[in-house]
Ligand SMILES: Nc1nc2c(ncn2[C@@H]2O[C@H](COP(=O)(O)OP(=O)(O)O)[C@@H](O)[C@H]2O)c(=O)[nH]1
């Protein structure tokens with residue numbers, strides 16, 4: 097399954113799962129990165145990492161390593 | 171009995187204020203309680219305790235500001251504090267009668283996550299729906315009556331920055347409290363496990379445990395609570411929890427995802443038909459800004475420019491203000507000197523008290539300027555972008571993007587830098603940043619470098635005249651701390667602050683105009699916090715060091731000399747003024763240029779001649795007395811507690827190539843490194859009023875010898891002193907600020923020890939290597 101770090105700029109996908117059960121996964125879940133939700137990639141920082149996303153009406157920034165935890169559908 | 175005294179005698183209503191970051195919580199806090207707030211720390215952690223009081227009619231209300239948070243799932247002691255305050259488990263804080271939960275109306279969905287946790291606590295709750303103006307602008311409509319009905323609690327719309335809705339909110343606070351209805355959120359399987367766990371806890375020594383915390387134990391894998399249930403064996407608890415979570419997973423309630431799933435599902439149902447938003451995401455002005463500010467080229471260039479401005483501001487603009495502080499200090503000192511006779515009282519007042527107060531105030535310009543920038547950048551939304559831009563670079567060093575600004579500011583002064591680490595929420599990142607911040611080469615190190623480089627580094631050029639050795643040395647010294655900080659930060663991260671990498675996961679708020687009131691209140695609060703809570707400690711340190719340099723010697727003779735000098739100075743006012751004018755003229759002529767022509771040389775010569783003449787005639791007796799006083803001051807300092815310590819540590823500093831005089835200088839400059847110049851001036855019998863560029867002092871250093879006649883100072887010794895100053899924690903003010911920011915004496919002590927050891931080792935190594943290769 098693809099993960100969120102592979103989502104091209106400007107593309108959207110649906111969240112399938114957040115893997116792991118550590119502080120990072122909990123933080124992602126709290127911020128609304130939850131199964132079934134739609135998320136859009138807005139781009140990356142000038143140095144290539146972190147990435148910027150749009151979901152639930154706000155902008156969220158994640159490192160690539162963090163985005164890799166999020167399984168998406170396409 | 172009058173109505174007011176009745177009101178003052180009544181127990182205030184305790185209201186806890188809670189919300190996500192950037193919701194307008196501080197704005198609302200100020201709107202409700204004015205700027206009068208009591209601040210302090212909750213014991214044992216770095217969470218700021220802030221309580222405001224105000225009255226609605228006759229009812230006294232005390233408003234407890236809790237740190238901004240996205241969730242009530244504690245993973246550290248700091249996060250546990252908010253939960254404990256809400257549950258009335260924090261002993262130094264009364265249990266809240268009411269929870270005021272503030273949310274952003276333009277972004278309700280995510281903000282209601284915290285609300286759903288708050289409702290689980292079962293307290294009477296009021297929902298403050300802030301930023302309704304923003305929501306309206308974005309085309310979001312909210313059916314308030316329906317929302318309030320579905321939630322079962324009052325909902326008050328607000329535009330807190332304009333004070334709109336604050337009056338009805340105040341009324342709502344004192345109305346009959348409304349407890350939220352019980353709403354079973356979690357599936358039955360979870361409820362069963364929760365009941366079982368509550369029983370298990372009761373049977374295993376935990377006593378009465380709030381239902382919310384029982385749920386937290388189940389939900390927070392590796393959370394703070396798991397290890398901190400008093401009376402329960404953590405190993406047994408872990409086993410019980412693991413088993414329960416296993417059963418939950420089989421029942422289709424996988425922890426931790428289940429919580430977010432049920433809460434967000436609840437939010438969807440709650441908002442269905444209550445909130446309508448435009449179908450497509452509109453491209454706002456903020457988006458267009460963002461495209462430039464995070465652009466691959468312009469974004470970085472603008473960031474660099476901005477940082478340059480911030481740095482220049484702290485480094486240069488603060489200068490005139492700091493000079494003003496010093497001038498003020500000088501004036502007050504003169505005033506006191508004129509009104510007291512020489513003696514311990516004058517010395518205490520001038521060198522101890524006024525010096526101590528000055529030593530606190532001198533940092534204020536830098537603190538105010540830096541916090542002005544931070545407050546503006548944070549409030550307009552750029553701060554999050556700065557972290558976004560710099561994160562990749564900073565992760566290479568083991569820190570995060572948010573550490574960049576505090577560390578950069580530390581190049582001007584570590585004190586505002588350490589205070590600025592408050593923008594880093596993660597404790598491990600924040601503490602690592604605090605610990606390495608004093609390694610950055612602050613402006614107080616410059617005089618030391620100037621003195622020693624001027625005296626001992628040859629003014630030669632290399633690389634075909636493009637680079638001169640003195641500037642290169644200065645550059646090297648300035649970079650040294652930052653370079654050393656990289657492995658040190660890495661080491662701390664790998665040892666002291668081990669654990670999973672702190673998540674970056676950060677909201678990027680929309681850009682907007684900063685609110686001047688909020689900016690002002692933040693700058694004011696940080697200046698006040700510094701003066702009140704760190705300033706007192708800094709002041710006390712100055713008094714202590716003054717005493718160590720003054721006692722236990724008898725200063726009668728020195729005082730006599732001082733009195734004589736003062737009388738003589740009055741009599742010789744005219745020639746003394748003439749000399750001052752001549753000296754100014756001479757230095758003005760000298761500063762004109764490197765290629766003096768004949769007429770300039772002649773001019774200089776005649777000024778010098780007149781100066782010599784003055785010294786031989788009118789001022790002969792006066793200068794003689796000054797020399798006597800300076801020699802006496804040197805002797806007194808040598809025999810003071812400070813001087814004795816300097817002598818005592820000579821064996822320790824000898825391997826670095828230093829004699830006891832340097833030892834005393836270094837000891838005396840532990841409270842503030844820039845003191846070294848004045849101390850060396852006193853030790854070398856030149857008086858304490860020398861500055862780093864003083865030719866006399868540079869000469870005295872060059873002529874200083876060991877008892878056997880070998881010169882003390884050489885290039886290796888000068889380098890080893892500079893390296894020592896580059897790496898050592900010679901700044902009591904920084905240590906006191908670290909104490910305040912970490913709310914513990916351990917961390918300043920640790921910083922002091924690690925930096926001193928590091929500085930010593932590096933100075934030794936420098937002396938060894940330089941002796942082998944340079945001397
Ligand atoms: N448009 C708008 N801005 C607001 C409102 N309330 C607060 N602000 C602004 O939002 C920013 C963040 O406010 P602040 O009180 O610092 O939020 P906190 O992080 O929750 O303490 C400030 O610039 C406020 O002026 C509001 O109701 N409407």
Ligand SMILES: [Mg+2]
Nearest residue numbers: 195196197238
């Ligand atoms: Mg705030």
